[in-house]
Amino acid sequence: MIKIALVDDQALIRDGIARLIELNDHYQILWRAEHGEQALQRLAEQPVDLLLSDIRMPVLDGIQLVEQMRQRGDTTPVLMLTTFDEHQLFLRALQAGVNGFLLKDVSWDKLDKAIATVAAGGFLAEPELLNRQRLPQSESPSASQAIQRDELSAKEQQILRYLAAGFSNKEIAAAIYLAEGTVKNHISNLLDKLQARDRTQAVLKALRWQLI
Incomplete structure (x- = not known):
């Protein structure tokens, strides 16, 4: 059983993703949080096997959450939800130690694969998202x-x-x-x-x- 935490300030997104995850009997939503600070508190109380987090959130955003986790020695795999227009945030998240990236309009099949891959210690990012990450022209x-x-x-x-x-x-x-x-x-x-x-x-x- 893979124990998962959801972190997103939008209740509709949290609920929608939770319903997708619960389609697989091998996954369990252990808890949910509205922002990074709340997630840090919950992680200290109830560790999980995988953290699924939004990037943009109030109080403490997804990248700051991961940075503080890593500073504390918390190596919990983090799967980040992102959008096409977040190029610089993608790079910052990568540097912070995020283990995977998904677009917010993710299908169940992709979400299932991503959870299994990242929870097992792998790295996953959707090809269309990687293709949007532009290196300087001289270095492309x-x-x-x-x-x-x-x-x-x-x-x-x-x-x-x-x-x-x-x-x-x-x-x-x-x-x-x-x-x-x-x-x-x-x-x-x-x-x-x-x-x-x-x-x-x-x-x-x-x-x-x-x-x-």
Whole structure:
């Protein structure tokens, strides 16, 4: 049974998503919150397996919620609800450590897949949402620049997945039993192979090229 929390300031959206989730007997809505501050309080009282949160909310928004969770050492997977026009928020959420992104008009099939993927430790973002994330023109990868998955080592692919989930170098090192310096070297190699200036751009390129 996957225990889920819903965080959204709009009751209609909370109720609609809850009804979709309850179609699967393996999912349980443990609690709901209207904003990030309320969610932080509830998380301390009742941990969940997955947090499904809106980005834009009063008091404490979705990104601030995730930032505070990660600062507290809370690694609960977070699936974020977003819209097409939230490019900068998408990038901020990625940097904060969000584990997946869904559009608000999500179908049941997509929601089901996203919950299962993210709760299991994976990363998921709808292709149409990723396609809206624009790199600067001088850095936009052409088809000929895209690299293939087999050009990355198994360890590099593994580290990319941790980067996509918002893990720090120290956390990655602990998770895969490597020295932190070794992880930093792997990340430097990844940035070079992906021709990315930072971790966020590397993850975006990797997602766009289906490397993770």
